[in-house]
Amino acid sequence: MTPDGSTSEVTDVDPESRSELDRQEQGLNGPGTEPAARRVTGPTIAAAPTKADARVEAKPGLGVKLEGLRAFYGQAEQVKGLDLEFRANEVTAIIGPSGCGKSTMVRCINRMHEEIPGARAEGRVLLDDLNVYDPAVDVVAVRRAVGMVFQKPNPFPTMSIFDNVAAGLRLSSRGRGDMRGKVETALRGAGLWSEVAERLDEPGAGLSGGQQQRLCIARSLAVDPEVILMDEPCSALDPVATLKIEELIDELKRRVTIVIVTHNMQQAARVADRTAFMLDGELVEIGATQEIFTNPSDSRTEEYVTGKFG
Amino acid sequence: MSANATSSDRLARFALSPARRRKDRFARAGVLAATAIALVPLALIVYYLLRKGLGAWSTSFFTTDPTGNTFFGGSSIGGIKSAILGTIEIVALASAIAVPIGIGVAVWLVEYGKSSWFAQTVRFFVDVLTGVPSIVFGLFVYIVLVVGTGSTYAGYKGSIALALLMLPVVIRSAEVILLLVPAALRESALALGAPRWRVIFNIVLPTALPGMVTGVLLAVARAAGETAPLLFTADATLKTNFNLGGFMNSLPVQIYKDVTSPTTAVVNRAWGAALTLVVMILLLNLVARLISRRSRLA
Amino acid sequence: MEAASLPGGDRGILSRSPLARLPDRALKYGLTALAALILALIVYFFVRLVGQARPAFAKEGVFGFVFGNDWNVSAEHFGALPLLLGTLITSALALLIGVPVAVATAIYATELCPLRLRAPLTVLVELLAAVPSVVYGLWGIFFLAPKLQGSEQWVADRLSFIPFIGGGLVTIPNYFITGLVLAIMILPIVSAISREVMSTVPADHKEAALGLGATRWEMIRIAVLPYCRSGIVGGAMLGLGRAIGETIAVTILIGDAPKLGDHLFAQGYSLAAVIANEFGEAQGVHRSALFAAGLVLFVLTLLVNGAARLLVLRAARGTSSAAGKQTSGPTTLLADATAGA
Numbered sequence: 001m002t003p004d005g006s007t008s009e010v011t012d013v014d015p016e017s018r019s020e021l022d023r024q025e026q027g028l029n030g031p032g033t034e035p036a037a038r039r040v041t042g043p044t045i046a047a048a049p050t051k052a053d054a055r056v057e058a059k060p061g062l063g064v065k066l067e068g069l070r071a072f073y074g075q076a077e078q079v080k081g082l083d084l085e086f087r088a089n090e091v092t093a094i095i096g097p098s099g100c101g102k103s104t105m106v107r108c109i110n111r112m113h114e115e116i117p118g119a120r121a122e123g124r125v126l127l128d129d130l131n132v133y134d135p136a137v138d139v140v141a142v143r144r145a146v147g148m149v150f151q152k153p154n155p156f157p158t159m160s161i162f163d164n165v166a167a168g169l170r171l172s173s174r175g176r177g178d179m180r181g182k183v184e185t186a187l188r189g190a191g192l193w194s195e196v197a198e199r200l201d202e203p204g205a206g207l208s209g210g211q212q213q214r215l216c217i218a219r220s221l222a223v224d225p226e227v228i229l230m231d232e233p234c235s236a237l238d239p240v241a242t243l244k245i246e247e248l249i250d251e252l253k254r255r256v257t258i259v260i261v262t263h264n265m266q267q268a269a270r271v272a273d274r275t276a277f278m279l280d281g282e283l284v285e286i287g288a289t290q291e292i293f294t295n296p297s298d299s300r301t302e303e304y305v306t307g308k309f310g
Numbered sequence: 311m312s313a314n315a316t317s318s319d320r321l322a323r324f325a326l327s328p329a330r331r332r333k334d335r336f337a338r339a340g341v342l343a344a345t346a347i348a349l350v351p352l353a354l355i356v357y358y359l360l361r362k363g364l365g366a367w368s369t370s371f372f373t374t375d376p377t378g379n380t381f382f383g384g385s386s387i388g389g390i391k392s393a394i395l396g397t398i399e400i401v402a403l404a405s406a407i408a409v410p411i412g413i414g415v416a417v418w419l420v421e422y423g424k425s426s427w428f429a430q431t432v433r434f435f436v437d438v439l440t441g442v443p444s445i446v447f448g449l450f451v452y453i454v455l456v457v458g459t460g461s462t463y464a465g466y467k468g469s470i471a472l473a474l475l476m477l478p479v480v481i482r483s484a485e486v487i488l489l490l491v492p493a494a495l496r497e498s499a500l501a502l503g504a505p506r507w508r509v510i511f512n513i514v515l516p517t518a519l520p521g522m523v524t525g526v527l528l529a530v531a532r533a534a535g536e537t538a539p540l541l542f543t544a545d546a547t548l549k550t551n552f553n554l555g556g557f558m559n560s561l562p563v564q565i566y567k568d569v570t571s572p573t574t575a576v577v578n579r580a581w582g583a584a585l586t587l588v589v590m591i592l593l594l595n596l597v598a599r600l601i602s603r604r605s606r607l608a
Numbered sequence: 609m610e611a612a613s614l615p616g617g618d619r620g621i622l623s624r625s626p627l628a629r630l631p632d633r634a635l636k637y638g639l640t641a642l643a644a645l646i647l648a649l650i651v652y653f654f655v656r657l658v659g660q661a662r663p664a665f666a667k668e669g670v671f672g673f674v675f676g677n678d679w680n681v682s683a684e685h686f687g688a689l690p691l692l693l694g695t696l697i698t699s700a701l702a703l704l705i706g707v708p709v710a711v712a713t714a715i716y717a718t719e720l721c722p723l724r725l726r727a728p729l730t731v732l733v734e735l736l737a738a739v740p741s742v743v744y745g746l747w748g749i750f751f752l753a754p755k756l757q758g759s760e761q762w763v764a765d766r767l768s769f770i771p772f773i774g775g776g777l778v779t780i781p782n783y784f785i786t787g788l789v790l791a792i793m794i795l796p797i798v799s800a801i802s803r804e805v806m807s808t809v810p811a812d813h814k815e816a817a818l819g820l821g822a823t824r825w826e827m828i829r830i831a832v833l834p835y836c837r838s839g840i841v842g843g844a845m846l847g848l849g850r851a852i853g854e855t856i857a858v859t860i861l862i863g864d865a866p867k868l869g870d871h872l873f874a875q876g877y878s879l880a881a882v883i884a885n886e887f888g889e890a891q892g893v894h895r896s897a898l899f900a901a902g903l904v905l906f907v908l909t910l911l912v913n914g915a916a917r918l919l920v921l922r923a924a925r926g927t928s929s930a931a932g933k934q935t936s937g938p939t940t941l942l943a944d945a946t947a948g949a
Contacts, residue, residue: 144821441913443853535740
C-alpha cells in the first residue's frame with residue numbers, strides 16, 4: 001500500500017499471496033478492519049523525493065518455509081521447533097520480547113547462526129523447496145540468495161560508497177558486467193541515489209546513520225537476492241531515517257521477500273503484511289498484521305501487544 | 311546443489327563458482343602452510359640446541375672457568391662458570407638500576423604527569439629509547455664511562471648499558487599495568503583522607519605488583535641475552551670474579567667469542583653455553599607468564 | 609592512614625602541617641626529576657655521540673662519509689655506503705620474507721585456527737623472540753647456512769641473468785642468509801602486532817561480508833585486511849627497525865667484506881657489524897668513524913621507529929574507541945617486549 005494510492009504495483013505478484021491483503025483493502029473482512037495503521041505512511045516529510053528514487057523492478061519472489069527449526073548455542077536451545085512460513089513478496093514482521101529467539105531464528109535462514117562458535121541448528125529451512133541446510137548446498141550460495149541488513153549500519157569503512165555497493169558484485173565474476181549500472185540500480189532501489197550520485201567515491205562511513213543503513217540495503221540489493229532479512233534495521237536510527245527505510249521496505253517487497261525483526265510494534269503495524277509473535281523460542285501466533293494487533297487468537301499475544309510485558 | 315529442477319534453476323545463479331571455491335581453498339591452505347613454515351625454525355633451533363648443547367654439558371662444564379685455550383680440545387678448554395656467574399651478576403646489577411628508576415618514571419607518568427605536554431615528551435623519548443639498537447647503548451656507555459674517565463672496561467659499566475636497554479621496557483610495561491589499576495581504587499583511598507604517597511605505596515603498587523613483576527622479568531630475560539652492549543663495556547676476562555668494578559665475563563659474550571673458533575671442542579662449548587642461556591631465558595619467561603596469570607588486572 | 613592533623617596556632621582546622629606534606633612533595637618532585645633525567649640523559653648521549661663522531665665527519669664530510677663507497681681501514685678512508693647498503697639490503701630481505709609469513713600466521717591465528725589451538729600457536733611464535741640474537745647467529749652459521757648453501761648456489765646459477773642476484777659463488781656468510789635469519793627474528797613482533805590489530809576488527813564488518821555471500825578468504829580480504837592495513841604496516845616497520853639495529857646475528861652471518869658484495873649470496877658488511885668487529889682495536893680517526901657509523905645507525909632506527917609508532921598508535925587508537933581503554937599501551941608494550949638487538 002503506497003501513498004500513490006495505487007495497488008496496481010502489486011498486480012504482478014502472485015495473487016494468492018496477497019489475497020489477505022486485498023480482502024482487507026477492500027474491507028471485505030468487515031468494517032473497521034482496513035489496515036488503517038498502514039495508511040500512516042501517507043504523505044510524510046521527505047516522502048516525495050525518496051519515492052521518486054525508490055523504484056525497483058517488480059519480480060515474483062520466493063517464499064521461505066521453516067520446518068521444525070531448532071537453534072542451539074552449545075547446549076542451550078534458543079529456538080525450539082519452529083514451523084513458520086514467509087510468503088513471497090510480502091513483508092513479515094517478527095515481534096516478541098528480548099531473548100525470545102527472533103534474531104537467532106532469522107540468522108538461521110541465511111545460516112549466519114552457525115558462525116558463532118558452538119552454535120548449531122537443526123531442522124529445515126526451505127527456500128522455495130530447496131533446503132538451505134541440505135549438506136549438498138553451499139552456505140556461501142545461500143547467503144547470496146538471502147541478504148541481510150543488520151541492526152547497526154555497517155558499511156565497509158575502508159571503501160567508498162560505490163565500492164560498498166559493488167562489494168558483493170565483485171566477489172563473483174558473474175556479477176561483474178555493467179558494474180556502474182548495477183550499482184546505480186541498487187542505490188535507486190535503496191532510495192539513496194539522488195543523495196549520493198555526485199559523490200560515489202567518498203567513504204561510505206561518512207554518511208549519516210540513516211544513509212549508511214540505506215547504503216547497506218543497497219549493498220544487499222546489488223546481488224539481487226530473493227529474500228532480505230532485516231534484524232531491527234531501524235533501532236539505531238532517528239525517526240525521519242526510520243520512516244524513509246519503512247517506505248523503502250514497502251517498495252522492495254515487489255522484488256524480494258522481506259523478513260523484519262522488530263522491537264517496535266508500531267513499526268510492524270506500519271510495514272508488515274503479516275506478523276509473527278515469538279515467545280521463549282516458540283512461535284505463538286502468526287497472521288495478518290491487522291489481526292495480530294487488533295484481534296489476536298492467543299492471550300499471550302494480546303498481553304504482549306497491549307504492553308503487559310515485554 | 312541438489313533438490314528439484316525449478317528451485318535449482320532459480321537459485322543456480324547464486325551458486326559458488328568453482329573458481330571462487332578453488333581460490334578460497336588455495337588461500338586458506340597457503341595461510342596454513344605459511345604458519346607451519348613459521349614454526350619450523352623454532353623446531354630446528356630447539357632440536358639443534360638440544361643435540362649439540364646437551365652433549366657439551368657436564369659437571370666440569372658448569373664448574374670450571376674457560377681457560378682461554380682455544381687450540382686444543384678436551385678438558386683444557388674449561389667450562390663456562392665465569393660466564394654464567396658473570397651474566398647473573400651483570401644482569402642483577404642492571405635490574406637493580408633499571409627497575410626502581412623505570413617504575414619510578416612509570417609512577418610519575420601515571421600519577422602525576424598524566425597527559426601534560428611534559429609527560430607526552432617523556433613518553434616520546436621513552437619510545438625513542440625503545441628503538442635504539444643495543445650496540446649504540448654500548449657506545450653511549452663507552453663514551454661516557456670509558457673514554458670520559460680514562461678507565462677501562464668494568465662489569466658495572468656493562469650493567470649500566472643493559473640498564474639503559476631495560477629501562478624503556480620496564481617503564482612501558484609498568485605504565486600499562488598502572489593504568490589498569492581502577493581509578494575507583496585510588497579514589498576510595500583518597501576519599502578516606504590518605505595522602506598521595508600512601509595511596510601509591512599502599513594501594514596502587516601492591517595491586518599492580520604481579521603485572522609489573524611480569525614486565526620486569528621479561529625485560530630481564532631480554533637483557534640476559536644481549537651481547538652487543540657488553541662488547542666494549544664489560545668484556546675481557548675469563549675468570550670468575552665477584553667484583554663488578556673489574557672485568558667480567560658473560561654468557562652471550564663467551565658464546566660470541568667461541569663461535570669463531572676453529573676448534574670443534576670450543577664450538578661445542580658455545581652450543582652448551584647457548585643451551586644454558588636459552589634455558590635461563592625460557593625459565594624467566596615461564597615464571598613471568600605464571601605470575602601474570604595471578605595478576606588480578608590484566 | 610594519615611588523618612588531617614589538628615590545628616595549631618592560626619592554621620586552619622583542616623590543613624596539614626608542612627612536615628606531613630613532605631613525603632608527598634618529595635615523591636612528586638623526586639619522580640618528576642627522574643622523568644626529566646631520562647630526557648636529559650638521551651639528549652646528553654646524543655650530543656656526546658655526535659661529538660665523538662665529528663672527527664670522522666670532518667675528514668670525510670657528512671655526505672662523503674655516508675655515501676662514500678669505500679671502507680678502507682688501512683688507508684684511513686671511511687665511506688660508509690657499503691655498510692649502509694648492507695644494513696638496508698639485509699633488512700629489506702628480512703621484511704620481504706618475514707612480513708608475509710608473519711601476517712599469514714596472524715591471519716591463521718585470528719580467523720582460521722580452531723579455538724583450542726590459538727593459545728598454543730601464539731605461545732610458540734612468541735618463543736622465537738626468547739632466543740637471544742647470539743644463538744641465532746650460532747645456529748645460522750653452523751646449521752642453516754651450510755644446509756642452504758647448495759640450494760643458494762642452485763638459485764644463483766639459475767638466476768645468473770639477473771644482476772646482483774645470481775651469477776656468483778655462494779659463500780657461507782652472505783646477505784641472503786643474514787636476511788633469512790633476520791626474517792625469523794622479526795617474525796614474533798610483526799605477528800604479534802598483526803594479531804592484535806586483527807583481533808580488534810569489529811564482528812559487524814566480518815558479518816557484513818559473510819552476509820553478502822563471501823567465502824571465508826574473501827571475507828578476510830575485504831573486511832579484515834583493509835581494516836588492519838595501517839596497523840600491519842606499522843608492525844612491519846617496527847620489524848624493520850629491529851632488523852636494522854640487529855648486531856650480533858648479523859655480524860656472524862654477513863661476513864666482513866669492507867666493500868659491497870657483488871651479489872646476494874656474497875659476503876658483505878653492515879653498520880652494526882662493523883662496529884662490533886672493529887671497535888676493539890680501533891684508534892683515532894678509525895674509532896671516530898665507528899662512532900659515526902653508530903650515529904648513522906641511531907638516526908636510521910629513530911626515523912623508522914618513529915614512523916612505525918605513529919602508524920601503530922593511529923591504528924590502535926582508531927579501534928580503541930569502542931573498547932574505551934587506552935590501547936597505545938598494550939600495542940607498544942608488545943613491541944617493546946620483543947624488540948631489540
